[in-house]
Amino acid sequence: MKKLKRSARLVDMTQYLLSRPHHLIPLTTFAQRYGAAKSSISEDLAIIKEVFEDQGMGELLTLAGAAGGVKYIPKVSREGALIFINQLCEKLSQPDRILPGGYLYMSDLLGQPGLMNEAGKLFATAFADAKIDCIMTVETKGIPLAYATGAELNLPVVLVRRDHQVTEGSAVSINYVSGSQKSLHTMSLSRRALKERSRVLIVDDFMKAGGTIQGMVDLLAEFDATVAGVGVLVESGEVESEQRLLHDYVSLATLRAVDAKGKEISVEPGNYFSRK
Amino acid sequence: MKKLKRSARLVDMTQYLLSRPHHLIPLTTFAQRYGAAKSSISEDLAIIKEVFEDQGMGELLTLAGAAGGVKYIPKVSREGALIFINQLCEKLSQPDRILPGGYLYMSDLLGQPGLMNEAGKLFATAFADAKIDCIMTVETKGIPLAYATGAELNLPVVLVRRDHQVTEGSAVSINYVSGSQKSLHTMSLSRRALKERSRVLIVDDFMKAGGTIQGMVDLLAEFDATVAGVGVLVESGEVESEQRLLHDYVSLATLRAVDAKGKEISVEPGNYFSRK
Incomplete structure (x- = not known):
């Protein structure tokens, strides 16, 4: 040069x-x-x-x-995080997000790379001092968040699949109960994807009772790996504390209530600040 | 300030x-x-x-x-792109990637955010002057590439699902034939996800005959949207030209041959340079 x-x-x-x-x-x-x-x-x-x-x-x-x-x-400053989280809550509260069954349409927000990268920076801030070997998520909607976090922390992403894929080689599969619907699902991870005794940060877009994330925790045990942290973009606050399978996590926003009749969505900041 | x-x-x-x-x-x-x-x-x-x-x-x-x-x-310079593509080809040629059935294990590479972001920069370079409204991919493995490209081009990502999800609202579904296995699959896209008459850049991790990408092209037609370009990380060169459903695309690497017995994988640069 x-x-x-x-x-x-x-x-x-x-x-x-x-x-x-x-x-x-x-x-x-x-x-x-x-x-x-x-x-x-x-x-x-x-x-x-x-x-x-x-x-x-x-x-x-x-x-x-x-x-x-x-x-x-x-790292995102406290001020920067506050601005981001308030904007996120405002966007999530737009009444036209309500879908039949009281579900929330979030794909437009999850489809914005800049917004995902900013959320990833917040997770990278929250877990900057944790000892982490890789980021894990399960397909599909948490993937951009996991990559954004991985990019900021300079760590690889391990992707758990819903089905065993031929392009993944031999894999470990587990069954798990999705807490919100009490239904049984399968997730699987390629044997090659995760080294034993890895310390793993789990990232996902949404958590209700935490069944899916608990599934990933159980899967980690099969690899002798451990959870270094859990980060979710939105948690549902409509779950009673005793129903929640998981208590140690970082959330950016909390979905308090969806009133499909009154067309109102109540969203407030997650535990990102209260954890500090 | x-x-x-x-x-x-x-x-x-x-x-x-x-x-x-x-x-x-x-x-x-x-x-x-x-x-x-x-x-x-x-x-x-x-x-x-x-x-x-x-x-x-x-x-x-x-x-x-x-x-x-x-x-x-x-934009990535020609020199920078050459270095990246040569490194990618070298990594893809590692013989321990061969899976039963002659499939190639790529999840470790797809799991590196830095590598995906660099590949996204190459697509952003190739399509810097195209008129594009959004990036489209189908779950799962092309997602990080699509987001990396979207981030570089400041464009949103539209995610096609394999199944219709309750969190997507009403959706348009189509059936498509996967060229390599001649089997019938379904893909679906939320009605809200894509504006009519959008110009769309399709991004995916792997293309064989192009059936999956052709499925996305057909899906675009349902939205009166058009293809502004197609970018794939790896194309299979084991397909005869007349079998290929798609001819206008940018690939970073070409998988020439997988010799499972001799444990050899032959990979060469894709058409990224020859297109220019």
């Missing part, structure tokens, strides 16, 4: 860091990339760090020593 | 632009954000533009006039 002025170097370092969240980048990488002294690189990083922190974009960690370097940890 | 020095302003403008691909940002947005003159903002943008172009990250378009502003168009 040709030798850059400080101004151009700052632009390039910013894009380099932003596109590599949770990667440790040795200072020598930058020093070589720009043919600059490490002291100049450190000055540049101090400028970038200040902007990232002022903008509530997260932290720029500097690790000293031979194995050291710099690591960008994307 | 407090008044920033040029160095800090460059860092912030870079992150602002990178997080809003294909958004038109009026210069006044920046001028107000930094309390700076438009002439200073223009100088900053010239620096950023040069770095983005030198790094093969895409274009920074400046549109003059009252409705003008600046727009970041992410």
Whole structure:
């Protein structure tokens, strides 16, 4: 790379860091990339760090020593999270989302990559300090959230299937009871997909009693893997606490009530803030 | 926002632009954000533009006039695309991917958010100038690719389901023949998901004869919508040209042959470069 002025170097370092969240980048990488002294690189990083922190974009960690370097940890500020969650609640409350049976249409929101990426940043913030090896979700609607979270945390995504697929090789299948409908379902995971003793963050779009997520927890046990956390976009608040199979999770929004007759949906922020 | 020095302003403008691909940002947005003159903002943008172009990250378009502003168009350089596609082919050729029946295990690759996002950038490059209203895919494995492409192009994703789901409201279902197995399947799309006369980019992970994608094309016709393009990660080269249902598409890799006995997989670059 040709030798850059400080101004151009700052632009390039910013894009380099932003596109590599949770990667440790040795200072020598930058020093070589720009043919600059490490002291100049450190000055540049101090400028970038200040902007990232002022903008509530997260932290720029500097690790000293031979194995050291710099690591960008994307985090959403409390203020940014509040704005996002309030907007999400407002969108979820639009009365034309009510479907027959009191179900809520959310596919338009789940279909917005920018919104999913922002939600993924919130999960990455909530679980930034957890020891996690991978993200898990079950098909279908939680997939974009799981990938958004995985991208921010620099972690792979493991996808649980409803049926055993020929393209997955040998798989472990379990039966689980979906809490809301008390009906029996199957989910399966390829043997190759998950290393034993992995620590797994489960992500999904919606949780009622938590039967589907409990199914994933049971599946993890078959792999000697453990749950490092659970994140859901929307939880249903229409479930009694004793009916809930799962109590330790992070939710961004809580669906309080759907009044199909009165065409009213009541949504409030989830436990994202109260957990902290 | 407090008044920033040029160095800090460059860092912030870079992150602002990178997080809003294909958004038109009026210069006044920046001028107000930094309390700076438009002439200073223009100088900053010239620096950023040069770095983005030198790094093969895409274009920074400046549109003059009252409705003008600046727009970041992410594009992968030819050199960057070549490196990515060669690495992809190498990974796909690993002999331990061969499954019983000659199928290829790809879930580990599809489970890497970074790799999916990079592939999405290639599709965003190939279709940067096409008039597109949304991205479409059918569950399950093409979903991360579709979202990655949608994020880069600032477009929503429409998800076709294999079954009609109660959370989708009324839906249009069609039957289609999967070309490789000559078996009959169903796919369905929520009526709300797609506006009539939309121009749609179809994205999927794998294409053999093209039956599944042809199913999506048929489904589009039910919505008076049209195909603006088709992008697949891997195409099977084991299909005779006259068997192929679809001829106009962009592929990143071509699976030439799977020799289950000899444990060899032959993969070569798709038509991504030859189309240009």
